[in-house]
Amino acid sequence: MAEIRVMLASDIAAAQELWRNTEGMGLSRSDSAEGLNAFLEHNPGLSRVAMLDGRLVGTALCGHDGRRGMLYHVAVDAACRGQGLGRALVRSCLEALAAAGIGRCHLFVFNSNRGGLAFWQHEGWERRDDLTVFSCDTPAGLPPRSATGP
Ligand SMILES: CC(C)(COP(=O)(O)OP(=O)(O)OC[C@H]1O[C@@H](n2cnc3c(N)ncnc32)[C@H](O)[C@@H]1OP(=O)(O)O)[C@@H](O)C(=O)NCCC(=O)NCCS
Structure with a gap:
C-alpha cells in the first residue's frame, strides 16, 4: 500500500532519479539539489511524494506566491501507474494549498506531452487556450534557476 507524505x-x-527516468519532464538548473532545497524551504509542507515499500515512486512539487498555487513535476514511476497515485499526489497538494488560503492552482505541460495533457484533462483541469506563457531569465550574477524548464 503506497503512502502519500510531505516531500x-x-x-x-x-526524486531526481525518478525524473531522469520519466518521459515528458523538463529538467532545468532549478532541479539541482540546491535549487530543490530552496524550493522546499520556500514552500514548507506543500510538496508530496508517494512511497511504496520504502521506495519513492511518485512526486508532486507544489508551491504558491500568496495568490496562486503552482504544481511541477507530477510524476509516477512507470511500474506504479494506474493505481491512483498521480491523483492522490495532486489531491493532497490541492488540499495543502486550500489550507494555506490559496484558491486556484496552475501548472505547465509541454504541448508535446500527450500523456500529461490527457491526464490533466481527464482529472478535470481547465486547459487554458486563452493564455500564452512568457519567460525571462533574471540578470547575470543572480543564481539562474530556470534556464530551460518551466
Ligand atoms: C501523468 C501521471 C502522473 C499519472 O499518474 P498515475 O498514477 O498513473 O495516475 P492515476 O492512476 O492517479 O490516474 C488517475 C486517473 O487519470 C487517468 N489517467 C492516468 N493517466 C492518463 C493518461 N495518460 N491519459 C488519460 N487518462 C489518464 C486514470 O485512468 C485515472 O482515471 P480513472 O480513475 O477514471 O480510471 C503519470 O502517467 C506520469 O508520471 N507521467 C509522466 C510524467 C507526466 O507527464 N506528468 C504530467 C505532466 S507535468
Missing part, C-alpha cells in the same frame, strides 16, 4: 530534503536524490 523532505532527504527525498531530493530519489
Whole structure:
C-alpha cells in the first residue's frame, strides 16, 4: 500500500532519479539539489511524494506566491501507474494549498506531452487556450534557476 507524505530534503536524490527516468519532464538548473532545497524551504509542507515499500515512486512539487498555487513535476514511476497515485499526489497538494488560503492552482505541460495533457484533462483541469506563457531569465550574477524548464 503506497503512502502519500510531505516531500523532505532527504527525498531530493530519489526524486531526481525518478525524473531522469520519466518521459515528458523538463529538467532545468532549478532541479539541482540546491535549487530543490530552496524550493522546499520556500514552500514548507506543500510538496508530496508517494512511497511504496520504502521506495519513492511518485512526486508532486507544489508551491504558491500568496495568490496562486503552482504544481511541477507530477510524476509516477512507470511500474506504479494506474493505481491512483498521480491523483492522490495532486489531491493532497490541492488540499495543502486550500489550507494555506490559496484558491486556484496552475501548472505547465509541454504541448508535446500527450500523456500529461490527457491526464490533466481527464482529472478535470481547465486547459487554458486563452493564455500564452512568457519567460525571462533574471540578470547575470543572480543564481539562474530556470534556464530551460518551466
Ligand atoms: C501523468 C501521471 C502522473 C499519472 O499518474 P498515475 O498514477 O498513473 O495516475 P492515476 O492512476 O492517479 O490516474 C488517475 C486517473 O487519470 C487517468 N489517467 C492516468 N493517466 C492518463 C493518461 N495518460 N491519459 C488519460 N487518462 C489518464 C486514470 O485512468 C485515472 O482515471 P480513472 O480513475 O477514471 O480510471 C503519470 O502517467 C506520469 O508520471 N507521467 C509522466 C510524467 C507526466 O507527464 N506528468 C504530467 C505532466 S507535468
